[in-house]
Each structure stands twice: as structure tokens, then as C-alpha cells.
Amino acid sequence: MIRLKLSNKSANEGVVLDLPATPAEVSEAFSWFERIGVDPSAVRIAGVNSPVPTLGQYILRADIHDPEQMKKLNELAEAIERMDNREWDIFAGALDAESINGLDDVLKISKRLGDYIILPNVKTDTELGRILVDTGYKNFPENVQPYLDYRAIGAEYYAENGGAYGPGGYVRRKSSLEQGQERRNALITLHLATKQAECRLVLPAEEEELNQAKERLGIEHFTQATITRVEFGKPYMDDLIPKDCICVEDANELALGIEEFWQRDGEMLKFLAVLSVEQPETISDALRFAINLDDYERITEGTYEYGQSVLRRIGADDELIDTIDGYMDFEKFGEDSMVEDGVRQTEFGLIRRCSHPFPEETQAMQMGGM
Incomplete structure (x- = not known):
């Protein structure tokens, strides 16, 4: 090659x-x-x-x-x-955009093409300025756009962001913010659009990233944009979390919560179990269940151990439990207590709501798998 x-x-x-x-x-x-x-x-x-x-x-x-x-x-x-054709174009522009002091620098860039962005076929300040306005990155009312100095707009962006006009288009290094967002585990990805522009928003996102998305879309509030596609980055969430009536801010809060759950042993399984029983109708409902996750208990023990844990819950100590062991059917007591506590069987394990049992009308169906 x-x-x-x-x-x-x-x-x-x-x-x-x-x-x-x-x-x-x-x-x-x-x-x-x-x-x-x-x-x-x-x-x-x-x-x-x-x-x-x-x-x-x-x-x-x-x-x-x-x-x-x-x-x-x-x-x-x-x-x-x-490499493919696009990567050849990025490589060519990246070489011109960086300070190259030998073969080692060339090799290093060849391995880090993902750190660069290309705007294909953009080879002058004027073309750069025009695409910034056309995509809504630079927001101007339509009635003034025929009178804009596109060269000046492009030159200003070039001065602020660096890069180079390569054979395949304008290439620049991604900002640390852009690189950080892509490296982060995308828990929820929203594709947003307005009449002027489109934007891909990876959640969870920092406030600055949310503001940048609004700027690219040319809006002040996310309610002014349409969510065209929703993607979930973890298994099962696609089936358990509704994709209709999504509020961007709630989706971001939910993604932050999910990020935290993945870092705590068993918490994500508990959340999935809660979603499968509660069946949220909106992403805001899912957020509410995430916020109140401490109100739920995921049960990893059998009916025998559950019977003993119920006794401890009502004040019995280990000495008393040891004393009555052999005189009490802990397994039957645990089984009856699960029914009374509204314990549900899900594919993610047994779950109960601590504040008040799950509604009785669906309890028999849920307990059928136990």
C-alpha cells in the first residue's frame, strides 16, 4: 500500500x-x-x-x-x-494538521485516526463557514444567511479549532470533551433533529455537552427538537424502558443512575427486576423507580432462609432462631411470607417492594414462576 x-x-x-x-x-x-x-x-x-x-x-x-x-x-x-477511503482522507488531513517530526509521529497518528473529525469536501474557509451555518452549528436566522461572510465564519472556526484542509476535506482533532464523550460507556444514545440540523447525544452527559448539543441544533430547549431514535447501551433496557415521550433531562438523569448501578454489585439486576414488575410507561417513570431503588429488595435466598430473615426483620435474634430451629417449618413460613410480602419472580431474580407490597391483582401471575 x-x-x-x-x-x-x-x-x-x-x-x-x-x-x-x-x-x-x-x-x-x-x-x-x-x-x-x-x-x-x-x-x-x-x-x-x-x-x-x-x-x-x-x-x-x-x-x-x-x-x-x-x-x-x-x-x-x-x-x-x-484503512478505508474515509480513513485515508482523515490520515492525510491529520498529517497536515499536526507537527510531524519523523516516522514515529506518522505511525502514532495512523493508530489514532479516531481522534479526528473530517468534514468531507470542505477545502476552504468559505466552504467551512457555509457548512457550519447549514448544519446549524452556527445559528443564524434564515433571512440573514444570504448576506453572511462565510469566509470569515470559517476562518474564525479554523483559528479556534486548528486542523487542516486536506485532500478529502477539513480535518481537525476532536476536543477533549468530544473524545471523553465517545470513550464513555454510552448507556443511552439519543438522535435529535430540528429542521436545520441533526445531533447525536450520548448519555450520561455533562452540562457543557448538553449545551453544545443545543447549540448545534440551534435551540434553547430540548423540547424544540425531535428525538428520531433512541438506543440503549446495556442488555434488556431496550425492552424494559419506554422510548416514547422521552425528556432529554430525565434520560440523562436515568443514565447517570444506571452508570452508578453498574458499579455496585447486584444493583443493576435489582433495577431490571423492578422495571420488569413495575412496567414504566415513560422514561420519567423509569427514573422515578431508579431514584427510589432503595425501596426495593432483591432476594437471593430460598424460602427457608427467607423465613429466617423475616423473623429477624420483626426482631428475632440469631439465638432465638437457633432455639426454635427444628420446631418450626422455616421453609413453609418463608413461602407464606413471600406471598404476604408480594415477592415477585422475574428473570432477574426475586424482588419485593419494602414500603408496600406489589398490587395483589397481578401477584398470582408473578408468583407462578416461583
Whole structure:
């Protein structure tokens, strides 16, 4: 995926070396110079051809006689082979956008293309300014847009964000905020749209990220945008959490809660069990159950142990329980107590509501799986 033209100043001709290349292929290329009477140690890279148009100027000075440099050139060629057209364009622009001080810098960028954004076919300040306005990133009333100085808008954005106009479009490094949002585990992803723009919002999000989304959509409140798609990043949530009548702020609070549940042993299973019994009608209902999760108990014991735990709940100590052991049917007592407490069987385990039992009308159905 990289074609090198090898030559030296005194040679009228050169030889082509395609990378990645084996040691034997490199040796064969140098042998050609020996056959025409040229000292192989004087051979240098005279030209570079690759799908990444800007690459040549950055690897032209690589030392092909250094085994480590050749190893890195081969590694670079293999990386380019794995890229698609879009990644070639990003790589080309990223090389021009960064300060490159050698082959190591080139290799490092090839491995971090996900850190960059490309606006395809945008190659001037004017084109950049126009796409910023057309997508709603820069919000201007429609009646003034024909009179805007798009070049100035693009130049201002370029000065603030850096980057480069590469062969495939404008490429810049993602901000730390953008990179942080993408690295974060996306628990809920909302796709929002207005007449002017579209936006993908990964939750949970910080206040600054929420404000940036509003700015891109050209709105003051999320109620002014339409949620076109909702995605959940964890199993089962897609079936248990409604996707209708979603409030962005509530969805973000719910995502923060879910993030916390995943960090505490058994809490996520408890929340899923609660959702499967309570069956929320809106995402705001799901948030309410998340906030009140301490009102629920996930039961991991059998009926025998549950009977003993009920006795402890009403004041019995271990000494009393040991005393009556053998004279009391803890298992039957536990089974009856589960019914009385409104314990439900779910695919995530047994669950009960502490403040008051689950409604009796669905209890028989839920207990049928116990």
C-alpha cells in the first residue's frame, strides 16, 4: 500500500519497492543498484506513492538502511492497507494538521485516526463557514444567511479549532470533551433533529455537552427538537424502558443512575427486576423507580432462609432462631411470607417492594414462576 521509488543522485534510473516488503525483497532492490554500479549505501527514497496523498513528504527522509526504520515503514504500510477511503482522507488531513517530526509521529497518528473529525469536501474557509451555518452549528436566522461572510465564519472556526484542509476535506482533532464523550460507556444514545440540523447525544452527559448539543441544533430547549431514535447501551433496557415521550433531562438523569448501578454489585439486576414488575410507561417513570431503588429488595435466598430473615426483620435474634430451629417449618413460613410480602419472580431474580407490597391483582401471575 506504499510504493517507494529508490534512487540516488548519480543514478538516472531507480527501482520501485512495494511495502510491506520482506527482507529478501529489500535486498533484491539494493542488488539492482549494485548491478548498475551504484553503491547501495547511497540509495535514498526519491518518491512515494500511496492512497494517502500527503504521506510522501513526511516519510521521504526515512532511512531505508536502518532495520528499525524499515520495520516501521512496513508497519505503516500494513496500517494503510487496513484503512478505508474515509480513513485515508482523515490520515492525510491529520498529517497536515499536526507537527510531524519523523516516522514515529506518522505511525502514532495512523493508530489514532479516531481522534479526528473530517468534514468531507470542505477545502476552504468559505466552504467551512457555509457548512457550519447549514448544519446549524452556527445559528443564524434564515433571512440573514444570504448576506453572511462565510469566509470569515470559517476562518474564525479554523483559528479556534486548528486542523487542516486536506485532500478529502477539513480535518481537525476532536476536543477533549468530544473524545471523553465517545470513550464513555454510552448507556443511552439519543438522535435529535430540528429542521436545520441533526445531533447525536450520548448519555450520561455533562452540562457543557448538553449545551453544545443545543447549540448545534440551534435551540434553547430540548423540547424544540425531535428525538428520531433512541438506543440503549446495556442488555434488556431496550425492552424494559419506554422510548416514547422521552425528556432529554430525565434520560440523562436515568443514565447517570444506571452508570452508578453498574458499579455496585447486584444493583443493576435489582433495577431490571423492578422495571420488569413495575412496567414504566415513560422514561420519567423509569427514573422515578431508579431514584427510589432503595425501596426495593432483591432476594437471593430460598424460602427457608427467607423465613429466617423475616423473623429477624420483626426482631428475632440469631439465638432465638437457633432455639426454635427444628420446631418450626422455616421453609413453609418463608413461602407464606413471600406471598404476604408480594415477592415477585422475574428473570432477574426475586424482588419485593419494602414500603408496600406489589398490587395483589397481578401477584398470582408473578408468583407462578416461583
